[in-house]
Amino acid sequence: MKLDSRKLQILQAIINDYIITAEPVGSRTVARKYELGISSATIRNEMSDLEEMGFLEQPHTSAGRVPSDKAYRLYVDRLMQVKSLGEQEADYIKEFYEHKILQLEQIIFTTAKVLSDITNYTSIAIAPQLSRVTIGHIQLVPVDREFALLVIVTSSGILKDTLIQIPQGINGDFLNKVSGILTEHFQNKTFSEIDMVDLSAIKREFLENQKFFNSLVDVLTDSFRRSQKQEVYLGGTTNIFNFPEYQDILRARSFLNLLEEKDLLYQILASPQDEGVKVSIGTENLQEELRDCSIVTATYSLGNRVLGTIGVIGPTRMEYSRAVSVMDYMGKALSRYLTQLYGA
Amino acid sequence: MKLDSRKLQILQAIINDYIITAEPVGSRTVARKYELGISSATIRNEMSDLEEMGFLEQPHTSAGRVPSDKAYRLYVDRLMQVKSLGEQEADYIKEFYEHKILQLEQIIFTTAKVLSDITNYTSIAIAPQLSRVTIGHIQLVPVDREFALLVIVTSSGILKDTLIQIPQGINGDFLNKVSGILTEHFQNKTFSEIDMVDLSAIKREFLENQKFFNSLVDVLTDSFRRSQKQEVYLGGTTNIFNFPEYQDILRARSFLNLLEEKDLLYQILASPQDEGVKVSIGTENLQEELRDCSIVTATYSLGNRVLGTIGVIGPTRMEYSRAVSVMDYMGKALSRYLTQLYGA
DNA sequence: TGTTAGCACTCTCTTATAATGAGTGCTAAA
DNA sequence: TTTAGCACTCATTATAAGAGAGTGCTAACA
Structure with missing residues (x-):
């Protein structure tokens, strides 16, 4: 059967109506x-055809039709018209990036909030994936006689810090020296390359403090490992209650449970993807829990290196055209802001 | 009318039954x-009396009775027996504090998770209120040519870091010198005392870099101001769905909305309070949104200084005796752990 | 005087039954 | 190929009838 233009028109009408x-x-x-x-x-006949072709579904015999995931896919790929963002909304977004926030986490967090505010969906964002970023500088900052702060500064200004215990009788100068040694050896490595650093070479430079060296290496490795598991930021988690399909307490609950599984969310967002906006509809999602949700994601970058992903998540009956235009704008705005802050 | 021992017995029976x-x-x-x-x-007669005295309420004529907030208060103050925590549970808690976590935020976050896990309520925790803590050390760590990281280390190992822009042509040595100057002037001040620091005295030491000095002061003040607004950590937010009184989507929604209002939660937890466990029942809560919830909180300390508060929140029909014993144990365990980590 | 059995009454909740109405698929005519 | 007409399906809503839990009151009892 052929999907002629009349069928497409009818399908589009149904999708539009159902989305609303x-x-x-x-x-x-x-x-x-x-x-x-x-x-x-006539429409009835066409609808019957569309159902046979897998674009429509019937909840029960005497009900109207509901678009299938396949229909949404067609809609997203061929039917919908993505309008560029309205001026008001664009201004609203710009405004947020004008209060020079300098802490990266704060930026990502704010981005998630803004996203959920203007889309009314739940938003997710992950902080930069450090594996793609290089180490710039390592510095031990004395805290008191017993502790020091290990700060790892990366090429994109992102950092991780950990408190570590230091042996007695070590002074600030020594810590500076150690910082120098570590920086020298780790500089310009990406987080995935750190395994290639020759530890024995560093070891030789720690003449008498082998024990301290060992604990340092432990903390560093641990810090590197932990940094792989990035923070996930959420916005508008209760927005889901706005949708009639989530009036059912069980569905709402399982959705909210999903949001608590930060690991899973991270997996979803961090899966390697090309630059730009991506739409994943219902059963297209690999995760069982997402089979009746859709996700629209966008990447953000520093210069031309993709750093992380932001996204909105909602029912498959999503306002795709709007979601796509918002995500597109937002990804670019965030990239522009980061590049402006940290340079390319 | 007198609240004789038989009335108390009956009331206790009703409360026990209703809680279950x-x-x-x-x-x-x-x-x-x-x-x-x-x-x-006979019980019927007594129940009628108890209702008249305000301890029981009737949803409708032909229903049984439900304890009032006043009854719960009586129960908490006089009736319930707080058993000390079971060995298994105590061990479960101890286990978490055995993996030496050194980042304070991580500790508080984990505490919230453990709390919600073992109580099945939603838990809240706030990180230490810095206003009660003194500044130990200020250090500028170079990031690249354009940026440096300003690290503020406090007496309890807690720190805040902010990225700041540095003027061109400034090297690491100079940053170290600046760090020294700042540390010298701010050391041992509490966060609420920083206004008393004589800025002009510092200004004199920045001979040629007045502009840098100004931006530094800006960032410092901002950082101090922002640090007043502490992070709130939540655990088990969807636990609320376990309770029949929250099967109603509207109630569940408003509860979850409440949890998103971090400012409000902070207010609730941060309100000055004595050391130890506190129970706040239904209408006793000042906040409108909490009028049908109860909160059991406990403080945690470093040495003998109260640093912050942790709590669980659930329906007024709460297992108070259990909640109180868990919170009591947890507050003490956390204090012990912190004291062990950072000293008194 | 306090306690208890008995009973009518109230009110919610459940279940059964009927009515409504939106929507379909099929047929036959245009 | 399109369309009007109509019988049929099925979820939803409305209505009514019971069932059940619980109360308050009364009167008898210890």
Whole structure:
């Protein structure tokens, strides 16, 4: 069977209607609301065809039709018109990036908040994936006689810090010296390359403090390992209650449980992906828990290096055109802001 | 009317039953399940009295009775027996504090998780309130030619770091010198005392870099101001769905919305309070949003200085005795751990 | 005088049944 | 090929009837 232009028109009408109403769409509704110049009976026939082709589904015999994931995919790829963001909304976003926030985590967190505010969906964002970033500088900062702070500064200004215990009788100058040694050996390595650093070479420089050296290496490795597991930021978690499909307490609960599984969310966002906006619809998601959600994600970059991903998550009946335009704008705005802050 | 021992017995039976079943308790149930040696008719009379005295409420004429907030208060103050924590649970908690976590935020976060795990309520925790803590050390760590990291280390090992822009042509040695100057002037001040620092005295030491000095002061003040607004950590946010009183989507929603209001939660936890466990029941809470919840909080300390608060929040029909014993144990365990880590 | 059995009454919750209405698929005519 | 007409399906809503839990009151009892 061929998907002629009339079928497409009808499909589009049904999708549009369903996105707005969340109610199964009947032939009469299509005939009345979307004046296609054909009768409901004709539409009925076409709808029957569309169902056979897998674009529509019927909750039960005497209900209207609901778009399938396949239909949404077609819609996203061919049918929808992505309008660029309205001026008001663009201004709203810009405003947030004008209060020079300098802490990266704060930036990402704010981005998530803004996203959920303007889309009314739940938003997710991950901080830069350090594996793609190089180490710039390592510095031990004395805290008191017993502790020092190990600060790792990366090429994109992102840092991790850990408190470590230092042996007695070590002074600030010595810590500076150690910092120098570590920096020298780790500088310009990416986080995934650190295994290649020749530890024995560093070891030789720690003449008498072998024990301290060992604990330092432990902390460093641990810090590197832990840094792989990045923080996930959420915005508008309770927005899900706005959607009629989540009035059911069980569904709402399982959605919110999903949001608590930070590891899973991280996996979803961190999966290697090309630059730009990506839409993942319902069953297209690999994760069982997401089979009736859609996710629209966008990457953000520093210069031309992709650093991380932001996204919104909602029911498959999502306002894709709007979501895509917001995500597109937001990804670019964030990249621009980061590049401006930290340089390319 | 007098609250004689029989009335207390009946009230206790009703509260116990209601805490378990969440169903209004009838006179027959009390007579059958709690063998008090009196008939349901007598109990009925007593219940009628208890209602008149404000300890019981009736959802509707032909339903059983439900304890009022006043009854819970009486229960908490006089009736309930707080058993000390079971060995298993105590071990479970101890285990978490055995993996030497050194980052304070991580500790508090983990504490919240453990709390919600073992109580099945939603838990809240706030990180130490810095206003009660003194500044130990200020250090500028170079990041690249353009940026440096300003690290503030406090007496309890807690730190705040901010990225700041540095003027061109400034090297590491100079940053070290600046760090020294700042440390010298701010050391041993509490965060609320920083206004008393004589800025002009420092200014004199920055001979040629007045502009840098100004931006430094800006960042410092900002950082101090921001540090007043502490992070709130949550655990088990979806636990609320376990309770029949939150099967209603509207109630669940408003509860979850409450949890998103970090400022409000902070306010609740940060309100000055004595050391130890505190129970706040339903309408006793000042916040409108909490009028049908109860909160059990405990403080944690470093040495003998109260640093912050942890708590669990649930329906007024809460297992107070258990909640109190868990919170008591947890607050002490956390204090002990912190003291061990950072000294008194 | 306090306690208890008995009973009518109230009110919610459950279940059964009927009515409504949106929507479909099929048929036959245009 | 399109469309009007109509019988049929099925979820949803409305209505009614019971069932059940619990109370308050009364009167008898120790």
